[in-house]
Amino acid sequence: MRPLDAQDPARIGDYRLLGRLGQGGMGRVFLARSDRGRTVAVKLVHPELAGEEEFRARFRREVRAAQRVGGEWTAPVLDADTEAGTPWVATGYIAGPSLQRVVGGGTPLPERSVRILAAGLARALGAIHAAGIIHRDLKPSNVLLTIDGPRVIDFGIARALEAVTGNGVTRTGDSVGSPGFMSPEQVRGEPLTPACDVFSLGSVLAYAATGRQPFGTADSIAHALMFRIAQEEPDLSALPDALRELVSGCLAKDPEQRPTPAELVAQAERGAAGGPGADDEPWLPGALIARLGRHAVELLEAEDPQDGENARGGDRAGAPSAVPSPAPEGPGGVHALPTAVSHTSAPGHTPATPPPRPVAPGPASHPPHTARADHGPAVPAPAPASRRRRGAGAARFAAFALVLAGVGAATVYAVLGGDGDGVRAEDAHGKDGRASGQSAANGGIPTDFLGTWETTLDGSAVNARRLTLIQGETGDTVLTMTATGASYRCAFAATLISAGPPVRLGPSTVVSGPDGCRPGESSTLEMVGGTLRRVSDDGKALSYHKTG
Incomplete structure (x- = not known):
């Protein structure tokens, strides 16, 4: 992620920009955060495309x-x-x-990982096609890897680019896609099917x-790649034999001979042990697990660009530059509000219909609230940690993740991306328990508290909570937690206020999950008869038993 440039807006819609993630044929992509703590990716359309009426119409439909x-399986x-001066779209980050x-x-990924990748991407395509969308630009840069499986991004939106050519002249029949990963029918400009x-x-x-x-190197001339895709067979000589049937079936020249996404899921899972986490093994190699851990910490500890926003005047794309002050916190606690943006919108402003609301991420269950007609009280962004603490926290977690990779991912792995189902970590206390007192004496979290703890709501295995506590200093991200249910998976994190005992944690922030995942109150951790009791500031409490 790069810092914002001087010409970048400080806000887009209701989202405060944190940095620039990249730039593509359609526009710039920013990492952003809502006032309620939801991290998103915002794509801001290029101004020259915004002036094309046919592009706008297709962009609106897509x-x-x-x-x-x-x-x-998607973002x-x-x-x-879609009606702003410069249109934009926000997706889950x-x-x-x-x-x-x-x-x-x-x-390159090992065979088992590729099979799980295939099943996840096929499921994503099934969901995309069921919505009446053809992706048109599925390629490695549009596939993101998380601890609990792959995610597909940029689906459907690419079709809007068919409305214009590079010089802005409207034209139909243009090919959209990346040459090395296009289909024969895309190369030939024929009508497309899923x-x-x-x-x-x-x-x-x-x-x-x-x-x-399979049809040439990244350095190949685009026209040569496209000719091979349309006329020649793929080079699968380096592909493991066990994957050859799966891959070659997808690459049939005749669209009618290719498997459906559902058939691909069944074929891929025959040799993949059921998918990520099904056999308590992560789906990626240990070194990649460590890398994902470092990446997640960098995201959690991203600097709050509030000062930079003020310096640039706080301009918002497609909106007046004046930004209203956050409303005071109302009765009942802001943590219980959904992180979804308002359902009441200006014309052309089309927030997505949210998925079923999950249980709040705090220590106890809170009934989901219906989204308000207005934005309600805003939650201030967490105060940025100092640069020294950011570096120290990231280094500690990176070291933890590297140890994780070295001892084998079968027993130690962290779910920190997408819709993860928990975070597990090596228990850090010594066999005789004496390290706990030493840690507390040295100002750290007592080691009896460290490790992975789990509980369920109302005795139901479906509604589970899993948290992991690692060592750290005041201000570091030391707690990661997942809340899972029948229709949701949310991931959260919290920073250390004081090591105790009891241990005091700041408000939990949303790392990933559907829009209904909501930040939680500050909380206190205490040991009660060998169990870990977490009590939030609103008095709700849950007791956890240790699992790792």
């Missing part, structure tokens, strides 16, 4: 269609303003590197397993 896609579309970045760095995404998936899987594109 955003509406994308909002119907569920977020289990869900949360909010958009996936805290993980792209497949392009991982494999392009010289790390099967074109299956062909692209085959090329993505071949790349994931070998580090090579």
Whole structure:
């Protein structure tokens, strides 16, 4: 992530920008955070495209269609303003590197990982196609890797680019896609069906397993790649034999001969032990698990750009520069409010219909609240940690993750991305328990508190809570937690206020999950008869038993 440039806005819609993630053919992409703590990726359309009426019309249609896609295997579309002077769309931010970045760095995935990748991407395509969308641009840079599986981004929106050519002249029949991962029918400019995404998936899987594109290298001339895609057979010589049938079926020249996403899921899972976490093994190699841990910490401890915003005047894209002050906290506690943006919008402002509201992430269950007609009280962003503390916290977690990779991911792994189902960590206390007193005496968290703790709500295994506490200093992110239910998975984090005992934690912030995941109150941890009791400031409490 790069710092914001002088010409970048400080806010887009209701989102405060933290940094620039990248730039593509459609526009700039920013990391941003809502006033209620939700981290999102906001794509701001290029001004020259914003002036094209046909582009706007297609962009409007595609955003509406994308909002119907569920977020289990994709980055869900949360909010958009298609009528702003410069249109934008906000999606859930996936805290993980792209497949392009991982494999392009010289790390092809092992067979089991590729099978799980195939099943996850096929499920994502199934959801996308069910919403009436064809992705058109499935490629390694549009696949993000998280601890609990892959996620697909930029689905559907690419179609809006078909409305204009590079010089802005409206034209139909343009090809949208990346040359090495296009389908034969895209190359030939023929009408597309969902099967074109299956062909692209085959090329993505071949790349994931070998580090090579099946129809040529990244340095190949685009026209040569496209000719081979349309006329020649793929080079799968480096592909493991066990994956050959899976990949070659996707790469059939005839769209009618390619498997459906549902058929691909069944075929992939026959050799993948049921998917991420099904056998208590992470789906990625240990070194990548460590990398994802470092990436998540960097996200959690990102600087709050409030000062920079004030310096640039606080301008918002497509909105007046005046930014209203946060409303005072109302009765009942702000933590119980959903993080979704308002359901009442200006014309053309089309927030997504939120998924079923999960239980609040605090120590106890709170009934989900219906979204208000206005934005309600705003939650101030967490105060930025000092640069020294940021570096120290990241270094500690990186060391923890590297140890994790070295001892084997079967017993130690951290779920920190997407819709993770928990965080597990090596128990840090000594066998005789004497380290606990030493840690407390030295100002750290007592080691009896460290490790992974779990509980359920109302005795139901479906509604589970899992938290992990690691050592740290005041201001460091020391707690990671997941809340899971039948229709949601939320990931949270909290910083250390005081090491105690009892241990005092700051408010929990949302790391990932559907829009209904909500920040929690500050809380206190105490040991009661060998169990860990977490009590939030509103008096709600849960007791956890140790699992690792």
